[in-house]
Amino acid sequence: QKEVEQNSGPLSVPEGAIASLNCTYSDRGSQSFFWYRQYSGKSPELIMSIYSNGDKEDGRFTAQLNKASQYVSLLIRDSQPSDSATYLCAVGVGEYSGAGSYQLTFGKGTKLSVIP
């Protein structure tokens, strides 16, 4: 059973602070890693994707991947109240081409609250 674990939170940070969200996964063959933001009752929207070890930065967001430790994280700098949402970590594993088998597994999400 492929597992993706996240701290459910809620994680509360003051406005302007750095929010740190963490995710671990069980399948060492995982190849693709994503962070989604989901507002209550809405569909998930992609924040970051990362495929190689190291850091990837996009604006206020930085994704970090460490395949040896099976760990992926998301940092949100200068947190804003509009960042308050549930953040979902998703991990893809399998043969993602042709007739192969591929599954994208989501963690249960971490609820982030940014306090003005």
Add this chain to the structure above:
Amino acid sequence: EAQVTQNPRYLITVTGKKLTVTCSQNMNHEYMSWYRQDPGLGLRQIYYSMNVEVTDKGDVPEGYKVSRKEKRNFPLILESPSPNQTSLYFCASSATLSTGTRNTEAFFGQGTRLTVV
């Protein structure tokens, strides 16, 4: 505009009455999947499809059927709905590595809130 369209957005039905939730994408994606989302359980994959006529079970396939006759459409069928299938459902689509892209993130539809009484 690139999008995944689900219909209906809301549905209340009775136990045992067959229903279909439609999903259509306009991005020529090979990979499509269905998820259900329940409080405390997160997003769980029901079925997925790697391409036309290629489908496979996800983590929670019991009580559901799917078909992929055309690349753009991936309907979810509940032959005999039961109250434990009351949930928020999402359809998603992705490009695959076979097309040469590294951008394989999932794009989601707006969601279908299903209530079975």
